Amino acid sequence: APNAAAERTIDGSTPGVPAKITQPPSLPKEFAFTFSMPYGQGDEFPREPEEFDRMLGLLKSAGYNTVHCPYTDWRHELFKKHKMKIMVDVLAWKPPVEADIRDPAQRDKVKQMCLKVKGSDAIWGYNLWNERLDWCGGFELLDAWIRMLRTWDPNHPVWVGTYRYLYCEHFPTNPGVHGWYDYHWARGMAWHFKMLDFYRGIAEKRQGSMGRWLLIHDYNRNLYTLNTSIAHGLKTVLWFIGGPYGPREPDKTKRWDENSHLVRIGRHMAPLYELIGEMGLPTDVYSTPTSRAPDNKDKTTGLPADTTAFPKDHWLTIKQGEVICGFFTLPDKSEV
Structure with missing residues (x-):
């Protein structure tokens, strides 16, 4: 139903979760070059293991090491096979996923997943928010969800992102990755270095790291933004949105675009991911x-x-x- 999201109960009750977490958060161990599709609702990725396996192989060949998607046990095994990582979408409330940390009726599914994978090298961490933070339903709720994820899995970071700098410190618990989007090539180049300097300070103060969404443009603009961001300490990039693999294409033989400029960029950058992760700020x-x-x-x-x-x-x-x-x-x- 169109109003189904509004009818769901969203709360921040936290039985068994401390009211305050003071320990530093876990951080990404290597640079994450991340493939993403529309998130926070359902699942636009292949539900057939064979096609998902093929997708991971193609993405890995193009320099991707991380995919932002809903979790399943069989996907987890395929990520292990390809030595890649899942950035888990913890807001996917629609069937067949129904694993939205905001909803008490779905929250235990998220908890059990976190407890199961907290020692896995195939997990990047948890993607909690990407839009303006004043759209999250309340900053106390947001902080509670961060504490839930960090309690259930203290070994992987949580991503919390917003538009530019809006409300980026309106929650006391440090998530691990402070993300943002500014789409500076389309909305004003002045935001690029301004936000890099700003989030470098946020990451240092809050013992975290930096991540950002990048709008897919072309080789020159995307590589310029990526490299100048890494020079400022960026450790995670999510490409908005899609990329060389198109799961919406009905003909599976046409889903891969070998000529995508992101393939060229990913292959260029992949040998440096481990070193970039070690570099810190x-x-x-x-x-x-x-x-x-x-x-x-x-x-x-x-x-x-x-x-x-x-x-x-x-x-x-x-x-x-x-x-x-x-x-x-x-x-x-x-x-x-």
């Missing part, structure tokens, strides 16, 4: 001046907005070209 991020605007027209040479110039006495000197560089220290004290 940068100690510094510096930029050279640039001479072209986002629309590829000449501009007055100068620093991009919300970036910091290389110090004159810095050990790294850029002799030619235009560069943004993030500086990281690995756990063994070596530098990237």
